[in-house]
Amino acid sequence: MNAVPTAAGMGLLSCEVCRLVSRAPAPGGDAHCPRCGATLHARKPASLARTWSFLIAAMLLYVPANTLPIMDTSSLFGTQRDTIVSGVAFLWTSGSFVLAALVFFASVMVPLAKMIALAVLAGSVQVRSVRNRRTRTRLFRLVEFIGRWSMLDIYVVTILVALVQVNTLATIHAGPGAAAFGAVVVLTMFAAASFDPRLIWDMQEEGERP
Amino acid sequence: METPPAAFVACLECDLLHRRTPLPPGGEARCKRCGARLYRAAPADANERALALALTACILFIVANAYPIVGLDVQGVRNSATLFGAVESLWDDEARAVAVLVFVTTILVPAAELIGLTWVLLALRQGERGYGAVPLLHFIESVKPWAMVEVFVLGVLVSLVKLAHIAIIEPGVALFSFGGLMLFIAAASAAFDPDAAWSQLEATQ
Ligand SMILES: [Zn+2]
Ligand SMILES: [Zn+2]
Numbered sequence: 001m002n003a004v005p006t007a008a009g010m011g012l013l014s015c016e017v018c019r020l021v022s023r024a025p026a027p028g029g030d031a032h033c034p035r036c037g038a039t040l041h042a043r044k045p046a047s048l049a050r051t052w053s054f055l056i057a058a059m060l061l062y063v064p065a066n067t068l069p070i071m072d073t074s075s076l077f078g079t080q081r082d083t084i085v086s087g088v089a090f091l092w093t094s095g096s097f098v099l100a101a102l103v104f105f106a107s108v109m110v111p112l113a114k115m116i117a118l119a120v121l122a123g124s125v126q127v128r129s130v131r132n133r134r135t136r137t138r139l140f141r142l143v144e145f146i147g148r149w150s151m152l153d154i155y156v157v158t159i160l161v162a163l164v165q166v167n168t169l170a171t172i173h174a175g176p177g178a179a180a181f182g183a184v185v186v187l188t189m190f191a192a193a194s195f196d197p198r199l200i201w202d203m204q205e206e207g208e209r210p
Numbered sequence: 211m212e213t214p215p216a217a218f219v220a221c222l223e224c225d226l227l228h229r230r231t232p233l234p235p236g237g238e239a240r241c242k243r244c245g246a247r248l249y250r251a252a253p254a255d256a257n258e259r260a261l262a263l264a265l266t267a268c269i270l271f272i273v274a275n276a277y278p279i280v281g282l283d284v285q286g287v288r289n290s291a292t293l294f295g296a297v298e299s300l301w302d303d304e305a306r307a308v309a310v311l312v313f314v315t316t317i318l319v320p321a322a323e324l325i326g327l328t329w330v331l332l333a334l335r336q337g338e339r340g341y342g343a344v345p346l347l348h349f350i351e352s353v354k355p356w357a358m359v360e361v362f363v364l365g366v367l368v369s370l371v372k373l374a375h376i377a378i379i380e381p382g383v384a385l386f387s388f389g390g391l392m393l394f395i396a397a398a399s400a401a402f403d404p405d406a407a408w409s410q411l412e413a414t415q
Contacts, residue, residue, distance in 0.1 A: 004243075005227045007220035012227070014220035017351050018408045019249070021215045021227070035412050036344055091372070099371050102364075137223050137244045148358050151315065155365025156372070158312050161303055162296035163282045163289050163373065170376070174305035182311045189355060201224040201244070 054191035068177035252403035274387035281380035
């Protein structure tokens, strides 16, 4: 018997879709929510293995995402290849400091910080840490909230490709970096969705009481 | 006598069990161990409001997709693009994976979420179960992170600043519609009370 009353400790399952708490069936049977029919798990299945897989794939793709051009601009004066960082530099040198900072934050800082945070979260659960559990839970909440903003540059490229066409003296094409960057965003979102923050709390401190 | 499991709510972030207790109007219950939100006391007409906001968002969605987002004028040559047109240019530009990603996050998922939510809320308002309401609500919950209208709006603004250096920019009707759509989607999902919807669905079973 656990010192702290958790759903799993009491033999109950909570539905992640409709939040209904129901009694877990006999071991072996597949559990479904009596109200909404969702498949119930005490913890997300293979949470750590899946988080690490998505995370490592994202880290590998982060390299081409930043080194390959996300767009090519061809005009009468030649072709210019832009990576994410050179796009930020262009905004900065043309005087749009706020936007440069915004794009740098969304496209460079957020994906990097998100991957580091997920590695810290998964790693700390792996070594069964009981420290700073509340802070780590907050970190996870932040990762879930902020990750989507990395899509910013993908949308910028979309609009530029659509508008700057043959008849406007220059043409903009999407580069291979854009696909790699999009994949990084998608993979980190999958990694965050695979991680189960309840694992952080499953390690009980000595003598913990409700 | 034992309390039925449904009288409890478990924290999704740390699994701590809490007994559901009535809240004062406008109040919300947070997990006492990790601080995550557990449930809130929504006003009785919360889902009526959510329905009105979702219907408005549906109209804005149609306008936002029917008109050009922005026009470009380079020495008398004009170009403009709708969102779907922009997705098509990416596709034709061999950036197919990116085109699919943009289509899914700015058109497909927001549309599915809005239509699904409106459908379920309309059915509940009539006091009916509504065809497919349970899988629809389920679906809405699971695709939510993939609707990125607000990020798209910011992306459009950034690209406009970049283009302002080479051409004259003419913001289109759809740009403002997307701005409004972003606000109404946020308002509709903030007003929506899933607890009430689920118990109502359970009652009409
Ligand atoms: Zn359920
Ligand atoms: Zn909690």
